[in-house]
Amino acid sequence: MTSEKNILCIGAGYVGGPTMAMIALKCPQYKVVVVDIDRQKIKAWNSDSLPIFEPGLDEVVKKTRGNNLFFSAEIERGIQEAQIIFVSVNTPTKTFGQGAGRAADLQYWEKTARQILACSNDSKIVVEKSTLPVRTASAMERILNDNSKGVHFEVVSNPEFLAEGTAVRDLEFPDRVLIGSKETPDGIRARKEVVDIFLNWVPREKILESSVWSSELSKLTANAFLAQRISSINSISALCEKTEADVDEVAGAIGMDSRIGPKFLKASVGFGGSCFKKDILNLVYICESYGLEKVARYWESVVEINEYQENRFVQNMLANMFNTVAGKKVALFGFAFKANTGDTRESPAIYIAQGLLAEHADVVITDPKALKNARKDLKNFKKGLTFEANPYKAAKGAHAIAVLTEWDVYKDLDYERIFKSMVQPAFIFDGRNILDHKRLFHMGFNVFAIGKAPLKHF
Ligand code: NAD
Numbered sequence: 001m002t003s004e005k006n007i008l009c010i011g012a013g014y015v016g017g018p019t020m021a022m023i024a025l026k027c028p029q030y031k032v033v034v035v036d037i038d039r040q041k042i043k044a045w046n047s048d049s050l051p052i053f054e055p056g057l058d059e060v061v062k063k064t065r066g067n068n069l070f071f072s073a074e075i076e077r078g079i080q081e082a083q084i085i086f087v088s089v090n091t092p093t094k095t096f097g098q099g100a101g102r103a104a105d106l107q108y109w110e111k112t113a114r115q116i117l118a119c120s121n122d123s124k125i126v127v128e129k130s131t132l133p134v135r136t137a138s139a140m141e142r143i144l145n146d147n148s149k150g151v152h153f154e155v156v157s158n159p160e161f162l163a164e165g166t167a168v169r170d171l172e173f174p175d176r177v178l179i180g181s182k183e184t185p186d187g188i189r190a191r192k193e194v195v196d197i198f199l200n201w202v203p204r205e206k207i208l209e210s211s212v213w214s215s216e217l218s219k220l221t222a223n224a225f226l227a228q229r230i231s232s233i234n235s236i237s238a239l240c241e242k243t244e245a246d247v248d249e250v251a252g253a254i255g256m257d258s259r260i261g262p263k264f265l266k267a268s269v270g271f272g273g274s275c276f277k278k279d280i281l282n283l284v285y286i287c288e289s290y291g292l293e294k295v296a297r298y299w300e301s302v303v304e305i306n307e308y309q310e311n312r313f314v315q316n317m318l319a320n321m322f323n324t325v326a327g328k329k330v331a332l333f334g335f336a337f338k339a340n341t342g343d344t345r346e347s348p349a350i351y352i353a354q355g356l357l358a359e360h361a362d363v364v365i366t367d368p369k370a371l372k373n374a375r376k377d378l379k380n381f382k383k384g385l386t387f388e389a390n391p392y393k394a395a396k397g398a399h400a401i402a403v404l405t406e407w408d409v410y411k412d413l414d415y416e417r418i419f420k421s422m423v424q425p426a427f428i429f430d431g432r433n434i435l436d437h438k439r440l441f442h443m444g445f446n447v448f449a450i451g452k453a454p455l456k457h458f
């Protein structure tokens with residue numbers, strides 16, 4: 001069968017893999033190829049053990065791989081054969097030079113653009129799937145279209161809003177799909193081609209079309225607003241701990257106001273993940289570069305409150321465990337930045353573990369999916385650190401447990417058994433407010449939850 005369209009995606013990561021698998025599933029008439037410079041990753045995408053854990057993803061890949069979905073390391077060939085090229089390479093925070101620690105590092109994006117140009121013999125649509133600073137499309141068009149080959153590229157922005165752990169559902173039933181382009185006839189034609197892909201399964205009214213700048217900026221703004229809600233409720237959690245108000249009750253009460261809404265009001269040890277911090281810092285940097293100091297400071301405070309919340313958690317543990325954790329075994333329940341993923345990028349658990357290790361605690365980390373990444377994240381710490389898949393074993397002989405990821409499995413453990421196996425007095429610090437605190441207190445635990453009065457026996 002000849003394909004109606006050849007779609008290529010450059011970057012086979014958390015976004016590229018699942019997004020293209022969904023396009024392949026919903027559009028059997030298209031051939032979808034995903035390429036990456038990381039050959040190991042491509043090998044894993046072609047194996048039974050995919051490089052990322054995402055509920056439901058195995059099934060989608062099984063149905064499509066080898067039919068109309070292909071993972072390959074042949075980037076040049078992929079570029080030559082495609083009419084539409086999605087680019088979902090990483091755009092981390094710059095670690096060097098101007099804007100270090102804030103600006104987006106666009107070297108991978110620019111290299112990709114240059115490679116697209118070098119390998120193309122005909123005109124193509126290039127789709128920004130990565131999260132990029134507003135106005136990147138203009139720089140990319142300049143790089144791509146400054147050529148003497150007679151080929152033309154239209155850059156379209158189609159930011160991705162999926163969240164990890166729910167990627168398959170988010171891709172199948174998105175709240176919206178945003179597609180931005182230049183408002184020229186060529187730009188609008190290119191935008192329509194991308195709209196046509198999503199029309200295969202997304203209702204028309206959920207597909208938003210906009211200018212390319214609005215589309216780029218909407219992605220940064222969406223992440224900034226989501227993170228801002230978490231920092232807002234986390235800042236209130238600190239006040240709750242001082243006043244005996246209960247942050248979950250406060251969140252419940254304000255969330256019933258339909259103007260506020262209930263989502264993203266769960267107080268926690270802090271937000272993690274590869275994007276919130278990097279995207280807000282990028283927004284801060286962009287504002288600074290336009291001289292918008294006040295706006296920059298406003299958004300920066302969202303990240304500052306997050307760091308404050310992580311620090312506060314360690315300080316709280318220390319203060320309540322008689323001001324020392326040196327030589328005490330502390331079990332960390334969960335290391336992933338959220339449940340249902342093995343991803344640990346920017347996980348608050350990294351900072352909590354480092355803080356406790358700096359205090360010479362014996363840290364034991366348990367997690368159903370993230371132990372491999374946890375080992376990598378903490379590879380520089382040799383002393384006082386162990387990894388244990390079984391939470392009962394992790395807690396045995398411990399002085400304290402800190403719940404850092406809201407995995408369901410931690411809700412249903414036999415805490416009577418755990419309590420008996422721990423050193424007394426036994427402490428639980430619930431960084432996700434997922435446990436039954438009163439019940440644990442009656443078992444004998446001293447319980448410290450986020451944004452709640454402590455329940456202690458002394
Ligand atoms: P990732 O690190 O998981 O994947 C990026 C992939 O790009 C890597 O496999 C890397 O090897 C590959 N790559 C880099 N340079 C390349 C090149 N020149 N040629 C071919 N491959 C190359 O990153 P990710 O989490 O998938 O994020 C990608 C982008 O999407 C980022 O801009 C991110 O902000 C954005 N985003 C991420 C998420 C998420 O949940 N992770 C959600 C929405 C948007």
Ligand code: UGA
Binds near residue numbers: 161338339
């Ligand atoms: C987030 C956004 O939700 C996605 O829309 C976006 O596409 C993505 O970033 C991205 O650009 O990378 P993700 O980071 O995968 O998705 O996960 P979230 O569900 O947003 O959670 C982020 C962090 O906030 C987690 O650590 C989570 O535990 C924490 N969180 C979330 C809270 O502490 N409280 C909440 O109420 C919600």
